[in-house]
Amino acid sequence: MPKVAGFAGIGSIIGHEIGHGFDRGGARHNSDGNIQNWWHPKDRKEFSRREKCVIDQYENYDDPSFGKNLNGTTTAAENVADLLGTTAIWNAYNDLNAEEKEIYIVGLEDYSSDKLFFHIRAAVITCIF
Numbered sequence: 001m002p003k004v005a006g007f008a009g010i011g012s013i014i015g016h017e018i019g020h021g022f023d024r025g026g027a028r029h030n031s032d033g034n035i036q037n038w039w040h041p042k043d044r045k046e047f048s049r050r051e052k053c054v055i056d057q058y059e060n061y062d063d064p065s066f067g068k069n070l071n072g073t074t075t076a077a078e079n080v081a082d083l084l085g086t087t088a089i090w091n092a093y094n095d096l097n098a099e100e101k102e103i104y105i106v107g108l109e110d111y112s113s114d115k116l117f118f119h120i121r122a123a124v125i126t127c128i129f
Helices: 003-022 041-059 076-094 113-128
Strands: none
Touching: 003 076, 003 113, 041 076, 076 113
């Protein structure tokens, strides 16, 4: 399997699940899984600021074909986990050298491996969830 497929596929899923450790719910638990306020107040404030940005972005997203607005608060934990997981796995993928990132898929020869990363990620997430 090409490395881009592994990173974009299972890597995105693992990254998403690890991201839940740092969303609003996961951040309330310590390394033993017990509820504990372990974040420094400045970090908690910064997290809340960034989470609000994600919430606002999703609530302001308007796709007329969908027919309704998204509720950014309801989906915040999933959205944050997606963003954290995708960022982490994208950074890890970019640590590969150019030769390791090369991929050739018949019919998609004009797609860069970076573009394929996001197409594969979207396909895997859509099929699983």
